[in-house]
Amino acid sequence: MTKILVIEDERTHRINLHKVLSVEGFETIIAENGNMGVDLALQEQPDLIICDILMPELDGYKVLKALQQNPITASIPFIFITAKSDPSDMRLGMNLGADDYLTKPFKRSEIVEAIATRLQKQVLIKKQHTQERMQAEAIMSYLLRYDRITNLPNRFLLAERFQELLTQNEATPEPIPILSLGVERLKQLHNTLGPARCNALLQSIAERIKNLLGKDDTIAQIGPDRFIILLTQSYQKSEVSQIAEILIDAFASPFPIEIHDIFLSPRIGIAFFGRDGRDLDTLIQHASAAMEDAQQTGKLRYQFYLASIGDKSKAALLLEQELRQGIERGEFQLYYQPKVNMPTGQIDGAEALIRWFHPKRGFVSPGDFIPLAEKTGLIVPLGEWVLRSACTQARVWQDAGFSPLRVAVNLSGHQFNENEVDLNGLVVDILKETGLNSSYLELELTESILMENPQAAIATLHKLKSLGIRISIDDFGTGYSSLSYLSQFPFDVLKIDRSFICQLPEDDKNRAITIAILQMAHRLNLKIVAEGVETKSQLMFLEEHQCDEIQGYWFSPPLSAKDFSDLLHSGKSLPLVSASC
Template sequence: MTTILVIEDVEALREEIMETLSYEGFDVLGAENGVVGVQMAKTYVPNLIICDIAMPELDGYGTLTALRQESKTSMIPFIFLTAMTEKTDMRQAMQLGADDYLTKPFTSADLLGAIASRLQKYNSVREHYYDEIKAAGARFEYLSHHDGLTQLPNRILFYESLAQAILHAKINHKSLAVLFLDMDNFNIINNTLGTDIGDQLFKAIAERLRRYTAPCDMVARIQGDEFAMIISDIADQNSIKQETQKILDLLSRPYNLYGHEVFITSSIGITLFPEDHQEVEGLIKNAELAMYYAKNHSRNSYKLYSPDLNVQSSEYMALANSLHRAMDRSEFRVFYQPLIDLTSGKIVGAEALARWQHPDLGIIMPNKFIPVAEQTGLILRLTEVVLYSVCEQMRSWREDGLNYGYMAVNLSGQHFRPENNLIETIGKILQETGTNPEHLELELTESIIMQNAELTIQVLSHLQAMGVKIAIDDFGTGYSSLSYLKHFPVNTLKIDHCFIQDITTDRHDATISLAIIELAHSLSLQVVAEGVETAEQIQLLRQYGCDRIQGYFFSPPLPAAEFEKMLIEGKCL
């Protein structure tokens, strides 16, 4: 029933209005003044209010003002009753928020007509308001379950859908696969081409995955550059491997974005229901673990979950914990692999390589602990330890009158973040050890260079101005567009061993190596061939004009004392 509140200080008129409205079927309340009327409106929240203007204690204007300030009464239709006929009075009433006014005297028809008009408008507005609330609720429900950029289901909806898919598979005795996908080196796209293109690439990736996914399956964006898929009714492992390879191939095709041809690869982890696990959390954990394994070991590849990964994960945690203690216990040693000049055959320097002298496991190689150091953030501290050790060793050799040439030390991409103050760290170490900056070479990979190109140029330019040499390590395995070389302050290119190992038998590797050497020389850069293991390789590299070599043919990495002995003896190629 519609409730109407009548606020009128003249009792006879109030009773007359209330009687008329009651006769028309309204539920009617009465108040003798504005103070009582405001309180009754707050208590009963009527559907409409009829109010006199001239009243003692609180007039109609004050009553309306008080009601409009309260959230639950602010929208109630309000009709003024007034004997005032001046336009200024009526304008004031409307400015305060009145919906209508009746001038005394008025007829029952006038009153009922005004009420009907106001209630009809109010109901229309209320229905529209409720429709908007319903639409907003639906929109909120959608946004809470979908990614705003790609419109794919998000993590929440993926978890819910996976639970339903598992239930369906259990009932129907079917298998399903959960895939976790991570885009390799996506941050390089953002840093080099900008976040706008990065966002467009996300949309393009999402669209490819959406079109590939069957209607009964699902693809979701979990976070950042991580996506996930549910593939139902899997026949066997081979079928899901074939499907996953198709996805890798699909994502690796070029993307044309704002005139840029962009390439991206991905790493995918796979787990199967019911073989690997039968619950949502377990399957997701398995798929993530397999994905991280693929990402850390090869990239642009997939890994099928196996219980061995849990063991490896436990080993990783144990290694990470031991790594912290190893730093405090000074368990790291520096080995030196000679760098040989191909013209003179003499040692002209060495690459400094960290080894972990574990008290129980013996020597642990860098390929075991460097990835852990990178992921735990200990790589910064480890590199600083190595740099101090190398510079102190150079001071010792210098004091003994040994010509060691220069020492090359590898850097991590984490050093090229604004907060890590690489320039200050290098400067401090050189000053404290009295090392000539020209005796130090810093090595970094192509991928590190491209992570934050603008900052990297600034840092390397400053270091080179100090006299420190800069080398690109593992050259040819990263972007290899070569165009960045003219922008970056670089002294040396190191050809990756993967091109050197078959250089005498594979004409493609030979051609690539020769091209790198000729390009480097055209840019006045030195070239070092890594991983040289045979005399035939050396002969061909000499023929190509390579400047220096490094590898087991001449010497493996050696402890400082053995490298020192080699220097004293003047060992040559």
């Protein structure tokens, strides 16, 4: 029954209104004054309120204000009744939020019609609010279960569907396969392409994968570069292998994003419910561990989970924790490998190389911790420390009276592909802080870093070059080796990778490649450094073909800062091979 609250101080009007409303079938509550009316409105929460304006203590206007300020009563339809017929009074009441205004004396039909109109309007408002609430709930439910960029299910919905599948298969348990698909370089591309293009790339990846799966299969996105696939139809290992191959082959063609053609390399790890775990979190963990193991080997396109992989994952997690602690505790040192000027035989620079001396593990190979630092993002603080320490040491040698040496520091993909303003600012700050002239700093980058986004890389390199820094391309010949881009990059130095040098001069193919690189670099006015020089015959070959600098064990291994200082004190130089022959 519809409940109506009447607030009226005059007894006769109260009785008349009560009779009228009762005859019309309304439940009527009576308040003799404004204060009582506010209290009853809060207690009873009526469907409509009829209130006199002229009342002692708390008049109708104050009653309405009090009710409007309380969220419990603010939306209740409110009708004023009064003997005052001045239009300004009516306007005041309506401005305060009243729904209607009746002047005394009024006919029974007028009050009944006013009530009916207000209640009908309230029904429509409630209906609209209900629809809006349902829409909001639907949106919230969607946002709770789907990724907003790719519109793929997220981990929450994946868990729901996994549980549904377990319930369906409860009578006849099947080895449900879970696939973890990781896409290499996707995190780095976010920095080079920018958020909008990377979102478009993610959408293209999601669409391509989704089109290859069955209608009952689920592909969920659980990270910026990680997708989890729940298969419902294929249970045999051979069938799952075929699906993994199909998914990987789908990445063979590029993803066109505006003017870019993006090539991506996926890796897949596979775990089975029952064999590799009985809950979703464990299965995702094991499938992802198998995927990461496939990534690290670089040979397997997909891999099934094995217990030994889990052991390696635990070891990697422990190493990551120790790596974080090592950075905080200062367990790292820089070693310096001399770079020798071939025409003069004198040391004219050094490459800074990071070394980790763990208190329990002892020496940890860079091959073990550098990839982990790249993967976890710890390479950024680690790289900043290397840059600052190398510049500081170069200035120390200068202050000690040695001829100024140019120190070379390797930049990681994370460092270079972060916001270029941050990188430029970091370099400027460190040079200012250490007092090192920019001409004595050399930054080394690999081809693969530069070719992720060549146009952006060219712009960043030009800004770095404008600071007076020397730019070197490292490990040349092992990456893309795009000659068209090489002529556009503002390089000063080209370093020939040790994989070519180690087989000189015996291997005819390497001889031809190395000679071609040397000749090309000279035509482009680039200085050439050969790394990994270990034999006299290699040195003779490089001198014969006018290599500018060498570094390698033939002259010296990487040395601690103290040992490098002792080497400088000794005045050791590289005997010219041609002069000694």
